[in-house]
Amino acid sequence: MEHILNYLRTHRRQHLAQLFELTRFPSVSTAAEHVEDVARCARFLADHLQSLGLTRVEVMPTPGHPIVYAEWLEASNAPTILIYGHYDVQPPEPLELWNSPPFEPQIREGEIYARGIADDKGQFFAYVKAMEAYFTEKGALPINVKLLIEGEEEIGSENLHAFVQEHRALLNADAILLSDTSMFAPGLPTICYGTRGLVHCQIDLETAATDLHSGAFGGFAPNPIHILAEMIAALKDKDGRITIPDFYEDVAELTPKEQAQFAALPYDEEALKREIGMEEFIGETGFSTLEKRWARPALDVNGILGGFTGTGTKTVIPAKAMAKFTIRLVPYQDPEKVFNAAKAYLEQLAPAAAKVSVTGGVGGSAYLTPLEHPILPLIAKALQQAYHQEPVFTRTGGTIGVLSTFSEALHLPIIMVGMAQPNDNAHAPNEHLTEELFYQGAEAAAYLLHELKTWKPA
């Protein structure tokens, strides 16, 4: 490792310059006017990987933006790791809120400012630089690597699912490393081993053929907003538990070990409240905030609309009302089963006075790598060496679509190693990544490749 670390430390200037070059591509996947920029970015990346010594480097087309694939499979008796990242970025707008142009990277007080620097160019590029070190110093990697850098993460990885299904053999590996998350605290190495799943629903209620006057009809005409309010209120009980029948049946309960790990995290609840301007947190009785955030299901109404919502008063009993909600699932809830149960329950909650329609579907499954998985101690050891700190184990409350895709198609353990600090403004103006974290990320990636050599997948 000494030569590797030495190489990385003596080439920081060059690596930073290359990262700057990468972030100068406005590879905004959502914008039609940037289609060419996205393609140029993919080409640049592929050429760079080719130059380092990776084999089978391809810019693989999809119906949308292309996927950059590369591999190196010459390490016999070593595991194969699929590394996932994305080279597309969020739109930079509103531009006037940036302190420096989003596609002209700039360092101020130790932070690199650029769109995509943290999400995700500065993260996957750390792996690329670690591989460069191995190729240069040793002529080989410690393990087999497959690299999949997609161009549509910020638009929901629209074409990734079909791509992965179609290229299962190509992508087959022993585990997946995903670097597209954040550290739990700045500089704190973080192993994220679980996500929540997602189901989305829309309730549409209709009680009459037309809006009615509240003078002539108030007191006997059913009001769809009242009915909707009662249905929403009925979706949770007094303990904050979701009342959909059998909803908790397949929920993986937290182990005492996880509870202890969550409780030990450097988490300041009062600071979080202040930051988001909230008076009080609520939720399911008997669980801590981090438990509720990462390991318990949640149901949130995302929007509601009915009747007159302008300025002033309109004495109307509306004919229709609508609400949208999402349910965050935890392992091992089946999204399809939950959606069907929610739909049946809502249809049953709606009184005869209302026509109800429940639409929606599955947004992704929850994912969990069991804490006992033998790959985790190796990853922890690698991070400990790179960051000189014991890594923490976290989950995320969000739903990462690509995890569903990978876990359904490839049935591999997936581990998320975040190399960006929290509050990096990933989807906001002035996105930034601490310069030092980029260098540490490359060393962490080098340690990961090194440590995983000793892993013997079952």
Next chain:
Amino acid sequence: MEHILNYLRTHRRQHLAQLFELTRFPSVSTAAEHVEDVARCARFLADHLQSLGLTRVEVMPTPGHPIVYAEWLEASNAPTILIYGHYDVQPPEPLELWNSPPFEPQIREGEIYARGIADDKGQFFAYVKAMEAYFTEKGALPINVKLLIEGEEEIGSENLHAFVQEHRALLNADAILLSDTSMFAPGLPTICYGTRGLVHCQIDLETAATDLHSGAFGGFAPNPIHILAEMIAALKDKDGRITIPDFYEDVAELTPKEQAQFAALPYDEEALKREIGMEEFIGETGFSTLEKRWARPALDVNGILGGFTGTGTKTVIPAKAMAKFTIRLVPYQDPEKVFNAAKAYLEQLAPAAAKVSVTGGVGGSAYLTPLEHPILPLIAKALQQAYHQEPVFTRTGGTIGVLSTFSEALHLPIIMVGMAQPNDNAHAPNEHLTEELFYQGAEAAAYLLHELKTWKPA
């Protein structure tokens, strides 16, 4: 009465022509481009009243559209009746739905089609024609009459309240007759003796400084839509009763006589359901639909808005949610007191996690002329003679602002005698009034003037 009836019957052609002239003025009070038309209509009306023999005819200015006033006070030992109507009309839009131009009256199959023909020009003009008959045939009216025809009813009688307060002496009388309502059934003489009052509220909830992501915050962040739904659901109990503390304290209970009168009305609930496309009526346990409509309070959410309401899904926990609702009051609930109780109750229902703001105010008091009032048998007798049918006694579920104004300023009994049929499209395209009902209205007005002569106000 024979000469009077004979006069009315032999002058139908002329009276219809004059009514047509009156409805040709596009006296749309809400439209700035019609200010001159409204003023011209007032002038025409005043000139017409002057020509008939009414005294002190004035077009009295207000900060908005003028009020036409006229009186005749030479009947000694007879009561004084204030007759209220309005010469302004609803906007005719959407014009393309009219089968004939809204301001070119046309008769088709016995119905006169024109904007304002039923609401309210064809109604108050019937009184004018009855007076004309008396002046021509007898040179005098049987009773003293004050006529107040306003020009802002369709925009909420904005300036009437101050006007009445300011002219209390001028307007003082023994009772008020208001012809701006409908018959309960076509051709069925209808005495409406009560209205409901109105309180309007808006609830604004705020739980965070900004919208939050439901992945990162779902499960512990309070959701203002949930809170609002729970508050709305809590506003009524399982029996459909409003849960605001002491809400029913001042409610005048229905008398057995009223219940019997309501029950005897020719009311087809299934037909009403079909007409408005409703599956089922709901409401307060233990009351009939007409009782709930006219004599029981009601609370209706008029609108609700929060979060993302566009197409598709947005995984957001909104920071804010809003709902508007109105409460219909019955005698003798105090709107101010109800609003304050509602506000206090909602503030108490809102959990600490939400900032709540309850705004709103009073839209008018409920009104009731006691069924025992001695004026009612005289009105009933007059209508019975005009329509050859026993009149029915009804209330209205709506709130008629001018009733609050009159009853608060003048403390007079107010009786609403509807001369238009129900379903006259008063505020819709193709407003119409049965030609025959206009002639019958004039005869009814003549009988009313005649019968009220015998009334001795206390």
